Amino acid sequence: MARLDYFAPGVYVEEVDRGSRPIEGVQTNIAAFVGFTEAIRNGAEIGKPMLVTSWNQYSEYFAKENSDGFTDFDAYLPFAVNGWFLNGGARCWVVSIGTQLPKLAAETTQPGPETTSLTVKTSGKRQSLQFTLKPEQAQIGPVKVEISPSEPKTTTPVDPNAPAPVPAEFFSVSIKREDEELERFDNLTMSRDVQTEVGNYVLTALEKSQFVDVLDLTEKGLPLARRPINGQFEVSYPPVLPTQENLSRYVQGERDERSGIQGLFEIDEVTIIACPDLMRAYQAGVLNQDQVHGIMELMVSLCENSAPNPPNRMVVLDTPPDRVKPQQVINWLHNDFQRRSMFAALYYPWIKVPNPRKGGKPILVPPCGHMMGVWSRTDEQRGVYKAPANETPRGVIGLAYDCNFREQELLNPQGINCIRTFPGRGIKIWGARTLVEPEKTEWRYISVRRLMSYIEKSIEQGTQWVVFEPNDQDLWARVRRTVGNFLERLWREGALYGATPEQAYYVKCDETLNTPDTMILGRLYIEVGVCPVRPAEFVVFRISQWSGKDEE
Structure with missing residues (x-):
């Protein structure tokens, strides 16, 4: 930026912003x-x-x-x-x-705690575990239940006659809210008869949860076949x-x-x-x-x-x-x-x-x-x-x-x-x-209505830099150049009608619009006129017979 005073002799390098700032068109298809x-x-x-x-x-x-x-x-x-x-x-x-x-x-039954249940299925698409948000957590917000792979506490049970655990049947349950882990339970299995030194039956372990209640929906089958799939699932109260x-x-x-x-x-x-x-x-x-x-x-x-x-x-x-x-x-x-x-x-x-x-x-x-x-x-x-x-x-x-x-x-x-x-x-x-x-x-x-909205919104957002700039002829020229470049780009793309830019649009920002009185009020006026293209809704061919000779 330019300095207003100099004291020691020497060479000073100053960056001066004199160029116009291009206007970027807003998105119209949201x-x-x-x-x-x-x-x-x-x-x-x-x-x-x-x-x-x-x-x-x-x-x-x-x-x-x-x-x-x-x-x-x-x-x-x-x-x-x-x-x-x-x-x-x-x-x-x-x-x-x-x-x-x-x-x-009178006929509407609003959801209660019993309707907050989330059922997680097995890899075979059968029901496995049902999670329900505790009533006291309703006003705080939903939680996410994340199920991930885990492992047994040990692979050698104390009882030599007990079957060796299958590592793939074990999983972890993590209770989260807004990416913050609230609780975590590891070494879980769907086996109701699992030995405590090997792992934890999921219902027994999650009885200590302060956020969810859990129900085992499976009846029979191997623990691995009844294991819930991995993933993250939301448990929340349904909306009113x-x-x-x-x-x-x-x-x-x-x-x-x-x-x-x-x-x-x-x-x-x-x-x-x-x-x-x-x-x-x-x-x-x-x-x-x-x-x-x-x-x-x-x-x-x-x-x-x-x-x-x-x-x-x-x-x-x-x-x-x-x-x-x-x-x-x-x-x-x-x-x-x-x-x-x-x-x-x-x-x-x-x-x-x-x-x-x-x-x-x-x-x-x-x-x-x-x-x-x-x-x-x-x-x-x-x-x-x-x-x-x-x-x-x-x-x-x-x-x-x-x-x-x-x-x-x-x-x-x-x-x-x-x-x-x-x-x-x-x-x-x-x-x-x-x-x-x-x-x-x-x-x-x-198309005309949306084109005009596009132009107006793009100019509004693309000229925010003008606010609080010194209101003088230099600013007027920069504004004309900025808006004119944007409209010329639209004209070249085919959005505006005219054989030349002068026929397609104009940008006016001078002393006739910006008088001393308006400048005292802190106002800058810019007048913009455009000629939008319109669709050829009615295509008319005028056809007549022609003798092949010039008419006299």
């Missing part, structure tokens, strides 16, 4: 899902967002041991998350609102489940508690949001139409109101399951939901996917998760400026309704994006519009 799951374990909590980077990791948090991750009551969230990853989604946040369809409070009366509150959540839908908006990186199990709750009669609309309205409003930061999130909505035909969907949107926003997208119809819980037989599910996966794939392969349409959704084997060209003529102007089947081409996403009011044509397309 999703968030809210819905029901099969389980909540391994550190996941009900109502709290959990980061998931793969389907296997989803199963670790929200599926039972050795499960496929889906549910017996056909919750839609697992299908949505699976569709997200299947279609190219990277990481996402998942909020579980329960492990069953809520019942009335929502009831019909308070499900809506669970889904909405609280920002201060970082829970539910509102908690997702405290995670800066989330850019796409969906709640597929709104429709599952509606189907089951847990939520009525007005409650569903209220939650949908909340998601849309939170996407719109992100002040003081630029809005950079969109919500993908689903049509109600009982509105199957195009006319019914239009009537629902016009007369029931009655909500328009450039930060929302709506897809129709529902899609048909294989259901692992029914032997692969098809099930109709909301399309939001698969559509969001296509958004992510398009962002990675082409860029956020490319409309996520004319793409094949992976994992889809059919549609709830085959919409034709004339029916889409009714839906498309209303911002309802159709998923259609084309002979010889398969299933295609055939729409790329937002739910904005039809007259606001500048925000008609999903």
